[in-house]
Amino acid sequence: xxxxxxxxxTEEEYEKLFNAINGLLLPGGNVDIEKSQFTRAAKIFYELAxxxxxxxxxxxxxxxxxxxxxxxxLTSNKNLLTLTDTKAVALPLxxxxxx
Numbered sequence: 001x002x003x004x005x006x007x008x009x010t011e012e013e014y015e016k017l018f019n020a021i022n023g024l025l026l027p028g029g030n031v032d033i034e035k036s037q038f039t040r041a042a043k044i045f046y047e048l049a050x051x052x053x054x055x056x057x058x059x060x061x062x063x064x065x066x067x068x069x070x071x072x073x074l075t076s077n078k079n080l081l082t083l084t085d086t087k088a089v090a091l092p093l094x095x096x097x098x099x
Contacts (some may be wrong), residue, residue, distance in 0.1 A: 007037045026067025
């Protein structure tokens with residue numbers, strides 16, 4: 001099964017897939033993090049992971065870029081992100097003594 005074939009599955013199909021894996025990566029991309037089919041699938045997996053972890057069945061989820069943004073929406077049940085027009089801004093990274 002290719003990645004593109006994993007969208008638009010039933011909840012039962014996603015649960016079967018969930019039971020066959022031991023972790024989830026939500027990658028970067030460019031989809032609506034509130035209304036897309038990616039969001040629907042991510043929410044199903046997220047809720048299954050919460051149930052598994054509550055039952056002491058460790059199930060990690062990693063979000064990269066948009067995947068991390070998706071996790072903030074799933075966790076807070078709303079979009080807390082703020083749109084900006086900032087591009088190509090280099091800021092210094094200052095390390096504090098003792099850290």
